[in-house]
Amino acid sequence: MAKKDTFRIVTRGTDGNLLIRDYMSCDPIIDSHQQIGTDDCSTDLELRGMPVFRGLIGPMPEGKTVVRYESPEVFESLTKEWGAAKPRRRTRRPSKKQVEAAATVS
Known part of the structure; x- marks a missing residue:
């Protein structure tokens, strides 16, 4: 197993864009946020054993080596986007457009 060695904080800027900051240890985060427990x-x-901070949602995995923390607003908005995304439906047979396109190419 790969060691989680990057700590990522995701917040939203005043312009509405996501701000992502990566740290090589949790020490800078401990300096700016109050640790209220451990996962x-x-x-x-x-x-397990990673710190839990007041005002941040996390820890959550992101890839093999990244521990992610999000502000509550970012967590809520990304969760809503994820929940609203509709999965692409798979069809067993080609649509009429695909059949017509294949016929014109041949």
Whole structure:
């Protein structure tokens, strides 16, 4: 298993864009946020024991080596976007447009 060695903070700027900051340790985060506990129930075993901070949602895994924390506003908006995204439907047979396009190419 790869070690989680990058700590990522995702917030939203005043212009509405996402601001992403990466740190090589959690020390700078501890200096700017109050630690209120440690994660003891994550299904990702590498996150267990990671700090939990007041005002941030997390820790959550992002890839193999990144621990992600989000502001509550970013967490809510990204969760809504993720929930509203409709999965692409797969069809078993080609649509009429695909059949017509294939016929014109041949």
